[in-house]
Amino acid sequence: MQMTSAPHLLAEDGPEYARILGDALRHAQERPDLEGVGDRLNTEQLRTMALNATALITAAAATEYEHYVKARAELRAASVPEGEQYGDTSSATGPGAGIGAVLTVLTPLLAGAAAVIFLLVGYLLKAVSPSLAFGDSMVAAGWFFAAVAAAAILVAAIGLLVTALRNGSTSLAAEDEEQELPEEVARAREAWRHALLERGILPFLRDALADPTAGPAARTPHRSPNRIPKVGYSRPDFSGPEDGPSAGPRPTFTSPDFTSPDFGGPEHRPE
Known part of the structure; x- marks a missing residue:
């Protein structure tokens, strides 16, 4: 509601x-x-x-x-x-905080992708040519990036935990401030x-x-007239033009007298 x-x-x-x-x-x-x-x-x-x-x-x-x-x-x-002192984090919105957040998100992704690529290529090279030393280097690099990805994930988890604890302490401080008002x-x-x-x-x-007009059957709440003004309207009085004071006699129309022309034979042509 x-x-x-x-x-x-x-x-x-x-x-x-x-x-x-x-x-x-x-x-x-x-x-x-x-x-x-x-x-x-x-x-x-x-x-x-x-x-x-x-x-x-x-x-x-x-x-x-x-x-x-x-x-x-x-x-x-x-x-x-x-x-x-109440956990104001307004200073954490600067450029440093933005770069840190980007690195926290991108580092595990990039390191994990690099680890997969290096390990895949390295083990393929070792399978094709076991004597090739370059394959061992690729595998070592892959495991290194895998360790970097794991460390980045751990750091991100710790950061999330610290942020959650900080927000919790901020909310508790706000509640204490609300309860202990001046x-x-x-x-x-x-x-x-x-x-x-x-x-x-x-x-x-x-x-x-x-209010006797308010009841369970009314879906819209009725309010007492002395507390809420009622807005209404009255039906306008429409009357015909003949009812007005300036109504005059209606004009009368008569049909014109049409007579048919007198047509006759050649002997009746006008002179």
Whole structure:
């Protein structure tokens, strides 16, 4: 289920909104004002309605959310120089890192291909002419490249392991940083969560449960008219031209009087 994005709610805070909504629905039976859950609307229907009304609900806590976002942005701006202690790998995107990655990938491939070629040619030469010393040299070179390929594969595996451990430590550090927020940011976040729940989510759920037009048979969520304006239109009144105030008498048409020419014999020709 995808949540409808609100213009004032950042994408990173969307899961937090969904979590607060889920907690409110799970504990709905503990609130007397939400005791109607399950009669006409179940929790999934209420969840869908609330997710579709994300912009409306979060607008009730817009002031607290703005303060929280501002405090969080100031914290991140102040902690940018200290990013290396949390596993910041921005310096690893330079030319050296790119060359190292290319060599890590290409070295096993090239060395393995060279080993196959040298060993194949060397053993063929030894089979054709056992006394030829060049065949022994080709075989020795083939085994050398095979050892290089094996060493390159081992180095690449160690590099992948180190990268995985580094990313794991980075994620743990990020979680610790999230849990140990400064007092100002933590207070701002808690104030937003409380305002979102008390002034946004719970009033919306109460209105949805009290709306008699909302029921399990409705596929599209109905919302209370005092919370969501209804947009409608009236049928235009089309009338014929004769009904207007400037309607005049219709023009009458009479068929012209056609008479057939008087044709006669030669004696009736005009003089």
